[in-house]
Amino acid sequence: MTVLTESEKDQLDQHGFLLLESLIPPDTTAQLRERALALAEAEQKAGKGHTYLANDSAQRVWNLIDKGEMFEETIQEPKMLAAMEYLLGADCTLSSFTVNVLYPSAPDAGLHIDYPLSGLPTPRPNFPMVANSVWFLDDWTVENGATSCVPGSHRRLEALPEPGVEYADELQICGPRGSVLIVNGAIWHGSSENRTNETRVGLLGFFCRSILKPQQAHLELVSDAVVSRATPTLKRLLGLESLPNMNT
Ligand SMILES: O=C(O)CCC(=O)C(=O)O
Numbered sequence: 001m002t003v004l005t006e007s008e009k010d011q012l013d014q015h016g017f018l019l020l021e022s023l024i025p026p027d028t029t030a031q032l033r034e035r036a037l038a039l040a041e042a043e044q045k046a047g048k049g050h051t052y053l054a055n056d057s058a059q060r061v062w063n064l065i066d067k068g069e070m071f072e073e074t075i076q077e078p079k080m081l082a083a084m085e086y087l088l089g090a091d092c093t094l095s096s097f098t099v100n101v102l103y104p105s106a107p108d109a110g111l112h113i114d115y116p117l118s119g120l121p122t123p124r125p126n127f128p129m130v131a132n133s134v135w136f137l138d139d140w141t142v143e144n145g146a147t148s149c150v151p152g153s154h155r156r157l158e159a160l161p162e163p164g165v166e167y168a169d170e171l172q173i174c175g176p177r178g179s180v181l182i183v184n185g186a187i188w189h190g191s192s193e194n195r196t197n198e199t200r201v202g203l204l205g206f207f208c209r210s211i212l213k214p215q216q217a218h219l220e221l222v223s224d225a226v227v228s229r230a231t232p233t234l235k236r237l238l239g240l241e242s243l244p245n246m247n248t
Contacts, residue, residue, distance in 0.1 A: 002078035004086050012087060016154035016187035017173065020079055024135070024178040028074075033137035033177075033201050035068050036061065036099040057106035058191070061099035064203070065238070066222045071097065075205055076233050080133050083182040084207045087128040094237040095130060095208040096215040100191070102145045102200040108193045111148065111161035111170070114185030114206065115215055123157035129212065130185035135203035139177050145194035146172040147181055154186035161188040210242040219243075 004012075011018045024032075039061045043049045050060040064071040075097055084092050095115075112118065114130050140146035150161070150170050161167070172192055173181050183189050185206075194200050208214055218238045219227070230238065 002082045004079075004082050008083070009086060012083065012182065012184065015151040016184040017149050017151070017189070018083060018182045019173055019175055020083070020180045020182065021175050022178045023077070023079055023180045026178060029137055029178040031070060032074065032135070032203065035070060036137060036201050036203065037101070037199070039067055040099060040101050053106050053109060055105070057103045057194075058109070059099075059101045059103070061101075062096065063216060063221045064097040064099065065094070065218060066226060072226065072230070072234055074135075074203070075237060076231065077180070080180050080182065080205065081233070084131055084133070087131045087182075087184060088207055088209050091210040091236065091241065092207050093210050093214060093239050093242055094218060095206040095212070096204070097206070098204045100202045100204050102191055102194040104194055104197050104199065106145060106191070106194040106200075108145075108148075109191045110163055111150065111167070111188040111190045113160065113188060116212070117186055118160060124186060126155070126157060128154070128184045128186065130206065130208045132183045132185055132189075133203075133205040133207075134181040134183065135205065136175055136177050136179045136181070137201040137203065138198070140172075140174050140179070140181075140200070140202075141196075142172050142174060142192075143194075144196045144198060144200045145192045146174045147183075148172050148190055148192050149183060150188040153188040154184045156188075207237075210239075214239060
């Protein structure tokens with residue numbers, strides 16, 4: 001069983017984020033990038049691209065579990081899951097799994113905390129409720145929009161980041177392609193401006209405690225074939241072990 005070291009746990013507890021550097025082998029990273037971009041292009045061509053930010057300069061591809069067998073395996077990566085289970089409990093579930101593409105000139109997306117925390121009354125819970133894994137399918141650099149974080153901001157239980165403000169303690173988390181950044185969903189974070197001529201491609205594997213309603217209704221969105229071949233871990237992540245009861 002893969003577990004976090006004490007220093008990795010401490011990093012998550014104290015700073016609210018952890019960079020798992022070069023976790024994914026280069027050939028897998030390249031395949032994931034190719035598939036992610038192919039899906040983004042196909043959805044745009046079909047007029048179903050989920051674009052956002054100014055001039056449609058960023059794009060999400062939703063419901064990845066149903067968009068290629070490689071994503072079923074990817075979301076069960078043991079070290080990433082160990083981090084999620086440390087933060088959210090051994091029974092944590094998938095909230096959503098998406099591609100996030102930043103095209104050249106995508107602006108800074110601004111700092112935020114993750115769904116559904118910003119809609120909760122304050123003080124927000126002082127333990128993690130949701131957490132994201134940001135998969136670097138390109139090198140994450142200051143120039144191409146590497147994720148910004150404000151270390152320790154998961155402990156600011158009353159406050160929210162102010163739109164447009166640059167915080168003195170905000171850092172961009174850079175790293176080589178194949179790295180996975182784990183962020184407590186309560187930390188102030190967001191993608192930065194892509195000032196390069198290259199597209200920055202990432203995946204967002206977003207998880208929640210099993211008591212929460214996930215961001216996507218996996219069991220309605222995922223095909224029967226995916227569910228029937230799912231490993232016990234994937235079934236649990238899709239929510240099969242945390243369904244409301246059907247007693248009448
Ligand atoms: O793509 C990134 O750098 C981070 C995106 C993110 O944090 C989000 O959309 O919640």
